[in-house]
Amino acid sequence: xxxxxxxxxxxxxxxxxxxxxxxxxxxxxxxxxxxxxxxxxxxxxxxxxxxxxxxxxxxxxxxxxxxxxxxxxxxxxxxxxxxxxxxxxxxxxxxxxxxxxxxxxxxxxxxxxxxxxxxxxxxxxxxxxxxxxxxxxxxxxxxxxxxxxxxxxxxxxxxxxxxxxxxxxxxxxxxxxxxxxxxxxxxxxxxxxxxxxxxxxxxxxxxxxxxxxxxxxxxxxxxxxxxxxxxxxxxxxxxxxxxxxxxxxxxxxxxxxxxxxxxxxxxxxxxxxxxxxxxxxxxxxxxxxxxxxxxxxxxxxxxxxxxxxxxxxxxxxxxxxxxxxxxxxxxxxxxxxxxxxxxxxxxxxxxxxxxxxxxxxxxx
Amino acid sequence: xxxxxxxxxxxxxxxxxxxxxxxxxxxxxxxxxxxxxxxxxxxxxxxxxxxxxxxxxxxxxxxxxxxxxxxxxxxxxxxxxxxxxxxxxxxxxxxxxxxxxxxxxxxxxxxxxxxxxxxxxxxxxxxxxxxxxxxxxxxxxxxxxxxxxxxxxxxxxxxxxxxxxxxxxxxxxxxxxxxxxxxxxxxxxxxxxxxxxxxxxxxxxxxxxxxxxxxxxxxxxxxxxxxxxxxxxxxxxxxxxxxxxxxxxxxxxxxxxxxxxxxxxxxxxxxxxxxxxxxxxxxxxxxxxxxxxxxxxxxxxxxxxxxxxxxxxxxxxxxxxxxxxxxxxxxxxxxxxxxxxxxxx
Numbered sequence: 001x002x003x004x005x006x007x008x009x010x011x012x013x014x015x016x017x018x019x020x021x022x023x024x025x026x027x028x029x030x031x032x033x034x035x036x037x038x039x040x041x042x043x044x045x046x047x048x049x050x051x052x053x054x055x056x057x058x059x060x061x062x063x064x065x066x067x068x069x070x071x072x073x074x075x076x077x078x079x080x081x082x083x084x085x086x087x088x089x090x091x092x093x094x095x096x097x098x099x100x101x102x103x104x105x106x107x108x109x110x111x112x113x114x115x116x117x118x119x120x121x122x123x124x125x126x127x128x129x130x131x132x133x134x135x136x137x138x139x140x141x142x143x144x145x146x147x148x149x150x151x152x153x154x155x156x157x158x159x160x161x162x163x164x165x166x167x168x169x170x171x172x173x174x175x176x177x178x179x180x181x182x183x184x185x186x187x188x189x190x191x192x193x194x195x196x197x198x199x200x201x202x203x204x205x206x207x208x209x210x211x212x213x214x215x216x217x218x219x220x221x222x223x224x225x226x227x228x229x230x231x232x233x234x235x236x237x238x239x240x241x242x243x244x245x246x247x248x249x250x251x252x253x254x255x256x257x258x259x260x261x262x263x264x265x266x267x268x269x270x271x272x273x274x275x276x277x278x279x280x281x282x283x284x285x286x287x288x289x290x291x292x293x294x295x296x297x298x299x300x301x302x303x304x305x306x307x308x309x310x311x312x313x314x315x316x317x318x319x320x321x322x323x324x325x326x327x328x329x330x331x332x333x334x335x336x337x338x339x340x341x342x343x344x345x346x347x348x349x350x351x352x353x354x355x356x357x358x359x360x361x362x363x364x
Numbered sequence: 365x366x367x368x369x370x371x372x373x374x375x376x377x378x379x380x381x382x383x384x385x386x387x388x389x390x391x392x393x394x395x396x397x398x399x400x401x402x403x404x405x406x407x408x409x410x411x412x413x414x415x416x417x418x419x420x421x422x423x424x425x426x427x428x429x430x431x432x433x434x435x436x437x438x439x440x441x442x443x444x445x446x447x448x449x450x451x452x453x454x455x456x457x458x459x460x461x462x463x464x465x466x467x468x469x470x471x472x473x474x475x476x477x478x479x480x481x482x483x484x485x486x487x488x489x490x491x492x493x494x495x496x497x498x499x500x501x502x503x504x505x506x507x508x509x510x511x512x513x514x515x516x517x518x519x520x521x522x523x524x525x526x527x528x529x530x531x532x533x534x535x536x537x538x539x540x541x542x543x544x545x546x547x548x549x550x551x552x553x554x555x556x557x558x559x560x561x562x563x564x565x566x567x568x569x570x571x572x573x574x575x576x577x578x579x580x581x582x583x584x585x586x587x588x589x590x591x592x593x594x595x596x597x598x599x600x601x602x603x604x605x606x607x608x609x610x611x612x613x614x615x616x617x618x619x620x621x622x623x624x625x626x627x628x629x630x631x632x633x634x635x636x637x638x639x640x641x642x643x644x645x646x647x648x649x650x651x652x653x654x655x656x657x658x659x660x661x662x663x664x665x666x667x668x669x670x671x672x673x674x675x676x677x678x679x680x681x682x683x684x685x686x687x688x689x690x691x692x693x694x695x696x697x698x699x700x701x702x703x704x705x706x707x708x709x
Contacts, residue, residue, distance in 0.1 A: 231642070233641045233642070233652070233653075233674070233689075234641070234689050234690055236641045236642040237641030237642075237654055237672060237689055238689075240641055240642070240643075240644055241429050241431060241641075241654075241670070241672055242431075244428075244429045244432075244644075244670065245429045245431040245432050245435070247408065247411055247412075248404065248408045248428060248429065248432040248435065248437075249432070249435050249437070250411070251404070251407035251408040251410065251411040252403070252404045252407045252408075252437055253437075265642070265643070266642060
């Protein structure tokens with residue numbers, strides 16, 4: 001199948017991917033390939049010859065891509081598979097034991113020529129680490145560590161471990177609260193782009209408590225419009241247990257922490273803390289509100305910063321005003337409210353989405 | 365109160381020794397005692413709107429989540445500087461460990477001894493401990509409990525050296541005699557014992573095994589059945605001769621179950637209820653929920669403790685343990701004893 005044919009088929013199936021990758025058309029796919037490989041025909045030698053232009057290098061798709069996907073959200077699975085289809089590699093998707101219904105129901109609807117390049121299983125294929133190719137793993141630290149130890153060097157190993165995102169409010173707090181509530185609540189914080197904490201800049205024009213109260217109001221409103229999904233006993237217990245622990249702490253030290261919570265259930269929780277130390281949320285619409293440190297940011301935010309996927313700012317300063325924030329290490333900086341909708345070209349975990357999959361043969 | 369009336373600590377001591385009091389009434393007095401003396405607890409109760417004037421039943425006494433013991437707050441009903449013992453929850457060096465402050469060990473020791481005796485458990489005259497000797501980890505409530513139950517100061521009875529190695533010769537010698545013995549251990553150390561002595565060690569008929577703690581920290585699937593099977597295979601002690609203890613750093617009293625799949629029973633000075641993890645309301649009888657314990661022996665800290673262990677309550681004094689909430693951070697005595705994983709037998 002040529003790259004042209006493949007792009008046509010993938011674009012025709014964009015509706016299956018769009019809920020998890022954002023909408024795209026053929027032009028978007030061409031732009032992605034061009035941005036990553038320099039040329040949409042870089043992957044297909046025949047097309048290279050037809051282009052009649054001198055070639056200095058040719059890209060080769062891997063012999064196989066193994067996608068080990070997690071069960072928290074289907075987004076990563078769709079995004080990873082889309083990239084695998086774009087480069088024209090045979091794809092094997094190893095599903096979590098609990099399955100991934102969204103992906104499993106979408107696959108039969110793909111054009112047959114694409115579908116036949118995809119294998120799916122709940123177990124690792126026996127030859128997973130003996131055939132050359134690429135292994136892409138989404139999972140927790142334990143999973144990542146296991147694959148890292150068992151993937152021999154000829155196989156390219158791409159790991160996407162635990163990630164979290166944060167918001168930063170620089171001003172316009174009312175609007176920021178609405179945008180933050182959306183970033184926190186979408187997908188119930190199950191994705192790597194989910195917002196775990198919202199930081200309030202000293203010049204934001206509002207106190208921490210005032211912003212926490214605004215955010216609580218917006219969390220309630222969002223939940224009224226888009227109720228959170230059901231929770232297991234364990235997930236609900238984690239929330240009620242944390243709430244009581246925070247309540248216990250705040251009762252003695254109200255300056256340290258305070259709690260806003262949905263009435264009559266665990267729908268949403270806002271925790272204000274004076275300490276800027278970044279802490280992962282226990283998920284399912286539990287968010288911290290913290291002060292943006294005035295001094296050295298990196299030490300104040302602490303070791304969890306290494307898991308940072310996205311920093312979302314409001315008002316968004318534009319590219320020229322972002323240099324100070326790049327050092328926090330996110331693979332994406334965007335406007336608050338857009339956190340959950342990265343472009344196709346997003347360098348997830350700082351890794352080129354297409355270029356990381358191919359190998360190059362230089363000519364001449 | 366008349367000048368010659370017994371103090372509340374005396375009344376609890378008497379209750380523990382003779383079961384001669386009304387739990388419900390005493391529990392409310394303990395709540396009032398702790399509300400008056402335990403500053404962080406009083407602040408929490410006030411936030412909830414619960415005071416000794418409004419709480420009418422022991423079930424309504426606000427429980428403190430175990431995670432609160434990890435906060436930098438002295439959850440004690442005495443001046444914290446008077447603490448002589450601080451029990452720490454298990455954890456690695458990078459984890460924050462819960463702290464249970466005690467002014468003295470009097471009520472703790474009485475509760476341990478009376479709880480054991482009143483549960484009808486076997487005598488400790490020929491007890492052996494698959495644990496490091498007393499003093500190795502004074503912050504461990506389990507080590508302290510073992511030391512209290514030990515019948516003598518014979519150092520040979522402690523079968524793990526301070527450096528973590530098994531020293532099993534004394535146990536082999538004891539097993540060679542006909543006298544039934546009682547072997548205390550964590551579940552993890554029993555599993556490691558099986559690895560250390562693949563051929564097993566047959567304990568005399570009538571012997572008992574005490575086991576406690578969970579199995580996290582092992583890189584394999586372990587169930588309670590696995591442990592009972594391991595004990596039977598390794599020590600030839602059948603499940604009906606195995607005592608499972610439910611205890612935790614934040615509680616001064618323990619619950620016991622004898623045999624596999626049986627209920628844990630509490631001493632008379634302790635009650636249990638289960639709460640719906642979604643709402644915090646009491647769960648119906650036999651329905652699974654987070655276990656909440658009301659332990660009067662916790663007079664020096666706080667009597668009502670909310671755990672992240674799931675269980676089904678049979679009545680106020682007995683429950684079936686379903687296990688640690690899989691979403692909660694690992695904890696437990698077994699895990700604490702990882703530091704003593706023997707390198708060789």
